Amino acid sequence: MAMCYLERKSRLSTASLMALLLGLLMVTALFRGAQSIGVCYGMLGNNLPPSNEVVDLFKANNIQMVRLYDPNRDALQALKGSNIEVMLGVPNSDLQRFAGGDLTPAFNFVYGNVVDNRDTIKFKYIVVGNEVSLEDFKYVLPAMRNVQRAVEQAGLQNLVKVTTATYSGVLDNTFPPSNSVFRAEYLQYMQPIIGFLAEKGSPLCANIYPYFSYSGNPASIRLDYALFTAQSDVAEDGQLRYRNLFDALLDSMYAAVEKAGGGSVKIVVSESGWPNAGESAATTPNAQTYLNGLIQHVKGGTPRRPNGPIETYIFAMFDENTKPGAETERHFGLFSPNKQPKYQINFN
Numbered sequence: 001m002a003m004c005y006l007e008r009k010s011r012l013s014t015a016s017l018m019a020l021l022l023g024l025l026m027v028t029a030l031f032r033g034a035q036s037i038g039v040c041y042g043m044l045g046n047n048l049p050p051s052n053e054v055v056d057l058f059k060a061n062n063i064q065m066v067r068l069y070d071p072n073r074d075a076l077q078a079l080k081g082s083n084i085e086v087m088l089g090v091p092n093s094d095l096q097r098f099a100g101g102d103l104t105p106a107f108n109f110v111y112g113n114v115v116d117n118r119d120t121i122k123f124k125y126i127v128v129g130n131e132v133s134l135e136d137f138k139y140v141l142p143a144m145r146n147v148q149r150a151v152e153q154a155g156l157q158n159l160v161k162v163t164t165a166t167y168s169g170v171l172d173n174t175f176p177p178s179n180s181v182f183r184a185e186y187l188q189y190m191q192p193i194i195g196f197l198a199e200k201g202s203p204l205c206a207n208i209y210p211y212f213s214y215s216g217n218p219a220s221i222r223l224d225y226a227l228f229t230a231q232s233d234v235a236e237d238g239q240l241r242y243r244n245l246f247d248a249l250l251d252s253m254y255a256a257v258e259k260a261g262g263g264s265v266k267i268v269v270s271e272s273g274w275p276n277a278g279e280s281a282a283t284t285p286n287a288q289t290y291l292n293g294l295i296q297h298v299k300g301g302t303p304r305r306p307n308g309p310i311e312t313y314i315f316a317m318f319d320e321n322t323k324p325g326a327e328t329e330r331h332f333g334l335f336s337p338n339k340q341p342k343y344q345i346n347f348n
Contacts, residue, residue: 036298036299036308036309036310036311036312037065037295037298037312037313037314038063038064038065038066038067038085038087038311038312038313038314039058039063039065039066039067039313039314039316039317039334040066040067040069040270040271040313040314040315040316040317041054041066041067041068041069041075041316041317042069042315042316042317042318042320042323043069043072043075043320044320044321044322044323045318045319045320045321045322045323045337046321046322047321047337048318048320048337049337049338049339050074051072051074051075051077051078052074052077052078053339054075054078054317055075055078055079055082055084057317057335057339058082058084059082059084063084064083064084064085065084065085065086065087065124065311065313066079066084066085066086066087067086067087067089067127067270067271067313068086068087068088068089069089069091069130070089070090070091071088071109071112071113076113076117076121079121080117080120080121081120082121083122084122085122085123085124086121086122086123086124087124087125087127087205087270087313088113088114088123088125088126088127089126089127089128089130089165090109090126090127090128090129090143090147091129091130092129092130092132092133092136094109094143095128095129095132095136095139095140095143096136096139098128098139098142098143098146098147099138099139099140099142099143099146100142103146103149103150105146106143106146106147106149106150107146107149107150107153109147109150110126110147110150110151110154111150111154114126114151114154114156114160115154115156118154118156123156123159123160124159124160124161125160125161125162125163125202125203125205125268126147126151126160126161126162126163127163127164127165127205127270128140128143128144128147128162128163128164129143129164129165130164130165130207130270131165131166131167131169131207132164132166134185134186137186137189138189140164140189140193141189141192141193141196144162144163144164144193144196145196147162148162148196148200157200161200161201161202161203162200162202163197163202163203163204163205163268164193164204164205165205165206165207165270165271166190166204166205166206166207166253167206167207167208167209168206168207168208168209168212168213168249168252168253170182170183170186170190170256171183171252171253171256172184174248174249174252175235175248175252176235176236176237176238176248177237177240177242177248177249177251177252177254177255177304178237178238178240178251178255178304179255180251180252180253180255180256181255181256181259182256182259182260187260190256190260191260191261194257194260194261194262194265195260195261195262197262197265198261198262198263198264198265202265203265203266203267203268203311204253204257204262204265204266204267204268205267205268205269205270206250206253206267206268206269206270207269207270207271207272207315208246208249208250208253208269208271208272209249209271209272209273210226210227210244210245210246210249210272210274210290211226211273211274211275211281211282211290213226213245213249214226214245214281215279215281215282215328218281221245222234223281223286225243225244225245226244226245226290227274227286227289227290227293228244228246228289228290228292228293228294228296228297229289229293230243230244235248237251237303240303240304241303242303244293244297246272246294246297247297247302247303250267250269250302250305250310251302251303251304251305253267254267254302254304254305255304268311268312268313269298269310269311269312269313270313271313271315271316272294272312272313272314272315273287273290273291273314273315273316273332274286274287274290274291274332275287275328275329275331275332276288276331276342276343277327277328277330277331278326278327278328278329278330278331279326279327279328282328282331284342284343287342287343288343288344288345291314291334291343291345292345294312294314295314295345297310298310298311298312314334315332316332316333316334317333317334317335318333318334318335318336318337319331319332319333319335319336319337319342320332320333321337
């Protein structure tokens with residue numbers, strides 16, 4: 001992104017001020033061409049700006065869809081009146097409580113966060129769990145059903161869809177994509193979840209990361225295939241041809257969902273991104289290339305589902321310096337914590 005946020009400074013020259021304003025206007029206009037793109041607002045950092053400034057940053061860049069991983073009070077307060085569509089998460093730590101016979105936790109969540117703010121915040125999804133471990137997967141569908149009951153009691157079922165977010169780790173036989181199935185240990189849970197989504201007309205959320213596929217197997221996966229820069233087809237799947245790994249990963253998920261009875265279920269890409277530090281492929285040029293390619297690509301569809309656009313959320317708004325795991329996990333941000341953009345990204 002060029003100049004995405006303008007801080008007031010007392011000694012800016014006229015030329016510098018005009019350049020900053022021009023950059024801001026350009027990015028705002030460019031984002032209007034990317035209505036299928038949202039951004040994940042992760043908060044695992046001890047140096048992040050306050051939520052009101054973050055929402056100002058969303059608005060300055062015309063970011064119209066945001067994923068929140070939990071009902072953070074400050075973030076919800078800042079989002080009031082913003083007209084930004086919100087994907088709201090139920091944390092994994094709450095799944096067991098939400099899944100029980102006592103409906104109170106699920107109803108408190110829906111009424112205390114969604115219903116109470118329905119006039120000022122545009123809620124689009126409630127995502128019950130994110131990349132849930134096999135040990136806790138048994139809680140996902142019961143928790144989804146209880147949240148759905150609360151949504152329906154509030155009369156919001158046509159406005160707010162209940163779903164969950166999964167990832168490629170639940171799949172097996174992913175190459176070619178049409179061979180993909182849910183791993184046996186996950187199928188017992190995913191099949192009824194897919195049935196629930198089909199019944200309610202809700203999408204499945206999936207986190208799609210070509211970066212992790214490439215970094216885990218660089219000897220077999222070409223970097224240009226992962227970065228949307230391959231100039232010709234790289235993989236074949238019957239009549240389907242693949243020029244980028246993002247499509248192959250997403251179509252692998254579609255193939256598994258279809259085999260589990262979800263031919264009508266749409267997939268929302270709830271996370272995708274590329275880090276710019278932490279290992280050899282995690283560079284600023286690679287991250288910038290991937291993000292630009294992603295933004296342009298999701299305006300269309302995939303070989304298996306060609307009718308786009310693909311609703312996609314970039315991970316993440318900021319670098320998160322307290323996020324656990326490998327060093328790369330802390331370097332996925334579009335912005336540094338000081339609100340300065342890390343990349344030149346073209347949203348046109």
